[in-house]
Amino acid sequence: MEDxxxxxxxxxxxxxxxxxxxxxxxxxxxxxxxKIALPFFLPVNERTIFSFLHxxxxxxxxxxxxxxxxxxxxQVVTTSLEHAITLPKRYSFVEVAYITSExxxxxxxxxxxxxxxxxxxxxxxxxxxxxxxKYSSIYRVxxxxxxxxxxxxxxxxxDGNVLNEALxxxxxxxxxxENLINEEQSSLIAWYTHNVVGKExxxxxxxxxxxxxxxxxxxSGAYKEAVMLAQAxxxxxxxxxxxxxxxxEGKSAQEIxxxxxxxxxxxxIRRELPQKIGGNWSQTSGVIADYLENTYKVRNRTAHGGxxxxxxxxxxxxxxxxxxxxxxxxxxxxxxSSFQFLLKYFESPRLPK
Numbered sequence: 067m068e069d070x071x072x073x074x075x076x077x078x079x080x081x082x083x084x085x086x087x088x089x090x091x092x093x094x095x096x097x098x099x100x101k102i103a104l105p106f107f108l109p110v111n112e113r114t115i116f117s118f119l120h121x122x123x124x125x126x127x128x129x130x131x132x133x134x135x136x137x138x139x140x141q142v143v144t145t146s147l148e149h150a151i152t153l154p155k156r157y158s159f160v161e162v163a164y165i166t167s168e169x170x171x172x173x174x175x176x177x178x179x180x181x182x183x184x185x186x187x188x189x190x191x192x193x194x195x196x197x198x199x200k201y202s203s204i205y206r207v208x209x210x211x212x213x214x215x216x217x218x219x220x221x222x223x224x225d226g227n228v229l230n231e232a233l234x235x236x237x238x239x240x241x242x243x244e245n246l247i248n249e250e251q252s253s254l255i256a257w258y259t260h261n262v263v264g265k266e267x268x269x270x271x272x273x274x275x276x277x278x279x280x281x282x283x284x285x286s287g288a289y290k291e292a293v294m295l296a297q298a299x300x301x302x303x304x305x306x307x308x309x310x311x312x313x314x315e316g317k318s319a320q321e322i323x324x325x326x327x328x329x330x331x332x333x334x335i336r337r338e339l340p341q342k343i344g345g346n347w348s349q350t351s352g353v354i355a356d357y358l359e360n361t362y363k364v365r366n367r368t369a370h371g372g373x374x375x376x377x378x379x380x381x382x383x384x385x386x387x388x389x390x391x392x393x394x395x396x397x398x399x400x401x402x403s404s405f406q407f408l409l410k411y412f413e414s415p416r417l418p419k
Contacts, residue, residue: 071217072099073113073132073161076226082115083130083165090119092126093167098180100218100234101161102188105211106203108133108158108195116191120164120183127166129184131191134159160188165223172220172230181218181234185209209237210287210377268411269310273303273391280384289380290368296380296387297365300357303391304334307408311342314407343405345397353386353393360386 074083079097087094110133117130135156142151164180189206196204219231247255262268276299283292305326312322329338335354340347347354361383367373375383395412398405 072101072219073134074099074163076221076224079165079221079223079226083117083128083163086117086130087128087165090126090128092128092165094128094165094223095169096166096229097221097223098164098166098170098177098218099161099221100181100216101159102185102216103136103213104158104160104192104207106158106205107135107156108160108192108204109199109201118187120187125166125168127164127168129187130163130165131188132161132163134161162188170220172232177218177234206290206374208287208289208376210239210285212236214239269306270303270411273299273306276302277384277388277391280387284377284380284384289375289377292380293361293365293368293375293383296384297361300361300387300390301331303394304339305331307343307394308334308338310408339394343394343397345394345400353389357386357390361390 074097079094083097084094112134113132115130115132117128120127120129135158137154137156139152140155142153144151162184164184170176192204193206195201196206214237215233215235217231218234220229221227222229263271276295280292280295280299283289283295308329309322309326312325317325335347335349335358346352349355349358364373364375364379364383368375395409398408402409
């Protein structure tokens, strides 16, 4: 009989998995299992099983995903603390079973290898759900989106004895309290709201918003979107630099619009900005070369080549994108009298005296 943590015990195995293993020529000796709570609902019947043959180094294994739903009561934010609304929302658990003929004993390297392989296969399954059903609420997941740990258990087959079980760390996303801003910062926010953001006088706010959104998406595990926004932030930043230079040169609004439309982004790096503000824009070494390799190309691979960036790829893309901003500001600050029309936008916000 199944316990409170897992669906699959030896009875469940004999009914649902042993016939499949026999058919595929797998002499089952071990069953490694763990659960993943997805941040969305998969629209299938309870305990629908998707199983796949896994072959590696002349050995066969069965990897199976058993899907069940759970309902979580979630409070809806309202203006009334006394009449808060709580509504049910459905999510899906995926119980993963890896069944092999090899007699493993919970070795950490083996557990990690199985988990990584199974997690990749789970994402293949999720993407297939997305493409076939067209449910936009379904999306590829990564470890940062999940709960911090999952229970992992190893059973021996055919007796069904529990050989070992332990928590398996997925991420370090432990909730922390936010630091509160002080009264002076509150006053500055009010002033900035009315005098800067409201009047749309700083052309670089969009670039800043995009970069901060990239941080947020990285932290939530949405790596593709984070890479996209890191690149978009650089594009917005450099195009705003270019536009400000054209305004300073006395170009008309129509001339500026025409020039901006006719200037490809990469031309800003190769020709336009080196001519207008100077500095090092080498594409073979240095800050710009690093950005092109780790942000620009990664974004293109993600958008056009189906690349799925991981955390390290995303972090490098964000770091390289931010380095461009600092690099350009260092060029401008080297000639403050010539570029005050740009530098004024990057002064630390402070209340007027």
